[in-house]
Amino acid sequence: MIATESLSKRFPRVTALDRLTMDIGPGVTGLVGANGAGKSTMIKILLGLSPATEGRAEVLGLDVATKGGAIRERVGYMPEHDCLPPDVSATEFVVHMARMSGLPPAAARERTADTLRHVGLYEERYRPIGGYSTGMKQRVKLAQALVHDPQLVFLDEPTNGLDPVGRDEMLGLIRRIYTDFGISVLVTSHLLGELERTCDHVVVIDGGKLLRSSSTTDFTQTTTTLAIEVTDTDDHPDGTRAVRDALHARGVDVLDSGGGLPGAGHILLLTAQSDDTYDLVRDVVADLGLGLVRMEQRRHHISEVFTDEKSEDTEAQRKEAVGHGS
Amino acid sequence: MAVEHPVATPPGDQTRIHNIGYRTYDGPRLGRSYATRSLYSQSLRGAYGLGRSVKSKVLPMLLFVVMCVPAAIMVAVAVATKANDLPVDYTRYAIIMQAVISLYVASQAPQSVSRDLRFKTVPLYFSRPIETADYVRAKFAALASALFILTAAPLLVLYVGALLAKLDFADQTKGFAQGLVSVTLLSLLFAGIGLVIASVTPRRGFGIAAVIAVMTISYGAVSTLQAIADAQAIDGGGSSGAIPWIGLFSPVTLIDGVQSAFLGATSAFPGGVGPSNGEGAVYVLVVLGLIAASYGLLMRRYRKVGL
Numbered sequence: 001m002i003a004t005e006s007l008s009k010r011f012p013r014v015t016a017l018d019r020l021t022m023d024i025g026p027g028v029t030g031l032v033g034a035n036g037a038g039k040s041t042m043i044k045i046l047l048g049l050s051p052a053t054e055g056r057a058e059v060l061g062l063d064v065a066t067k068g069g070a071i072r073e074r075v076g077y078m079p080e081h082d083c084l085p086p087d088v089s090a091t092e093f094v095v096h097m098a099r100m101s102g103l104p105p106a107a108a109r110e111r112t113a114d115t116l117r118h119v120g121l122y123e124e125r126y127r128p129i130g131g132y133s134t135g136m137k138q139r140v141k142l143a144q145a146l147v148h149d150p151q152l153v154f155l156d157e158p159t160n161g162l163d164p165v166g167r168d169e170m171l172g173l174i175r176r177i178y179t180d181f182g183i184s185v186l187v188t189s190h191l192l193g194e195l196e197r198t199c200d201h202v203v204v205i206d207g208g209k210l211l212r213s214s215s216t217t218d219f220t221q222t223t224t225t226l227a228i229e230v231t232d233t234d235d236h237p238d239g240t241r242a243v244r245d246a247l248h249a250r251g252v253d254v255l256d257s258g259g260g261l262p263g264a265g266h267i268l269l270l271t272a273q274s275d276d277t278y279d280l281v282r283d284v285v286a287d288l289g290l291g292l293v294r295m296e297q298r299r300h301h302i303s304e305v306f307t308d309e310k311s312e313d314t315e316a317q318r319k320e321a322v323g324h325g326s
Numbered sequence: 327m328a329v330e331h332p333v334a335t336p337p338g339d340q341t342r343i344h345n346i347g348y349r350t351y352d353g354p355r356l357g358r359s360y361a362t363r364s365l366y367s368q369s370l371r372g373a374y375g376l377g378r379s380v381k382s383k384v385l386p387m388l389l390f391v392v393m394c395v396p397a398a399i400m401v402a403v404a405v406a407t408k409a410n411d412l413p414v415d416y417t418r419y420a421i422i423m424q425a426v427i428s429l430y431v432a433s434q435a436p437q438s439v440s441r442d443l444r445f446k447t448v449p450l451y452f453s454r455p456i457e458t459a460d461y462v463r464a465k466f467a468a469l470a471s472a473l474f475i476l477t478a479a480p481l482l483v484l485y486v487g488a489l490l491a492k493l494d495f496a497d498q499t500k501g502f503a504q505g506l507v508s509v510t511l512l513s514l515l516f517a518g519i520g521l522v523i524a525s526v527t528p529r530r531g532f533g534i535a536a537v538i539a540v541m542t543i544s545y546g547a548v549s550t551l552q553a554i555a556d557a558q559a560i561d562g563g564g565s566s567g568a569i570p571w572i573g574l575f576s577p578v579t580l581i582d583g584v585q586s587a588f589l590g591a592t593s594a595f596p597g598g599v600g601p602s603n604g605e606g607a608v609y610v611l612v613v614l615g616l617i618a619a620s621y622g623l624l625m626r627r628y629r630k631v632g633l
Contacts, residue, residue: 079450097454100451
């Protein structure tokens with residue numbers, strides 16, 4: 001899908017990309033890097049909008065330096081920032097964008113209705129975008145990137161500004177773009193954790209250099225950490241302790257409560273070996289008659305990849321990521 | 327209907343949603359020139375508020391009516407009084423109505439380009455097949471066309487009215503044609519100036535104020551200076567040779583100069599002294615130069631905006 005060969009981009013004072021060579025196949029690929037790592041520069045070059053200083057890149061087998069127009073016809077792009085005019089409806093806006101991608105008027109309208117439905121916008125699509133929530137705006141942005149049925153989409157920080165539920169929905173949607181729609185995805189984020197769960201392949205860049213490129217199974221051979229929070233009842237005045245003991249009795253090690261976070265004493269962290277762990281937790285909590293307030297995967301931060309490579313004695317700082325090293 | 331159904335069905339089965347799933351698109355992709363044309367027609371419609379909210383239709387439509395009503399009245403008077411000429415020349419009409427035209431440019435140039443900048447929609451365009459030049463051309467052509475509609479419509483009213491009043495056909499057709507050439511130049515010039523000013527700021531309010539300022543202040547200043555020069559020429563018995571040169575510094579007087587030199591118009595300059603043919607050539611060059619310069623500046627501006 002995407003291939004780069006010692007791709008470099010130098011600005012007068014900064015080197016945004018430094019001899020980057022990578023090969024990305026079909027599927028969902030995460031491009032991870034801290035702010036300023038060169039993610040956006042990379043997308044600009046791949047869209048053929050900014051010439052590389054050195055090296056070459058191909059998207060869908062087309063050279064970015066000479067076939068920019070052809071690439072942009074087959075590729076979708078969802079920018080990181082707001083890009084929606086508030087005074088038009090989602091339908092009008094996406095129809096216009098579909099025509100800008102070269103779709104004839106009738107096809108543009110049909111594809112718009114389809115695409116907005118797929119990203120989860122229904123009746124509200126006839127209302128002006130100005131009144132939408134952040135989550136709905138992100139969906140419209142995604143819809144305009146998909147409306148012309150591209151072979152590949154670039155999603156720049158699609159989960160930015162979303163609450164945890166919105167994030168999970170967006171990640172699910174991204175997964176579906178490939179599995180259901182058959183469109184390959186290059187998604188950028190500075191959160192490795194959320195990409196781990198969504199992507200087939202993760203590329204980590206830092207300071208314009210390729211830090212790591214591997215399939216997500218390599219990342220997740222270290223298993224996921226689960227966070228659990230339960231209610232207290234009259235029978236079990238300390239529900240957290242009760243669950244901990246019950247899980248311990250079944251041979252599951254509860255690692256710790258969640259560090260210095262607010263309400264930390266009520267959060268249990270444990271390692272999920274497989275899907276059975278989820279069922280076990282559910283059964284244990286139900287048996288005790290407690291309410292399960294939350295059961296979620298702890299998000300790892302990109303910095304863990306860096307600390308992983310650099311030193312091992314940062315154990316204390318990585319309390320959050322206990323599951324990572326075990 | 328499910329009440330008598332023999333088999334107990336879970337409630338979900340009764341209200342099945344037929345998910346037809348994702349459909350791929352195998353139809354034609356019409357590419358860059360089609361996309362440019364789509365942007366042109368969308369911008370042109372937008373310049374009259376079509377495809378936008380009711381609120382944004384009010385001003386452009388109102389200005390359009392204001393442009394046409396005087397023409398209709400003139401025609402009515404001409405027909406009623408059986409006059410043998412229209413009260414106003416075709417070429418003169420736009421000059422008389424220049425305030426309305428300036429107001430239109432001031433309101434619509436920013437809505438055309440500042441919105442895209444303010445809401446950062448520009449990157450969405452440039453991540454599609456069109457190039458910077460296509461975007462600039464489409465926006466420029468759209469505003470110029472909108473202005474042409476605004477300025478040519480009253481001329482058409484005058485022309486049709488003149489024919490109804492059975493005025494001399496050849497004479498009227500010539501005047502109408504000259505008027506059309508003049509408003510074409512005016513549309514291109516005003517569109518260029520308006521877009522360049524509007525494309526600098528993402529704030530619509532600033533854009534409107536800046537365009538009004540440039541259009542009316544320059545016209546006011548030029549007219550005042552010309553009046554002073556004219557008064558001095560009469561008082562001191564000197565020549566009024568400075569008047570045409572002063573006229574080079576405002577869009578309205580530029581058009582006035584071009585048409586009085588080459589399109590048989592009577593000049594609105596004080597004393598009725600239009601530029602001579604030689605000076606007129608300078609006027610034409612300046613007008614064309616300004617149009618080209620606005621195009622160039624827009625290109626430079628948008629090359630920077632990019633993604």
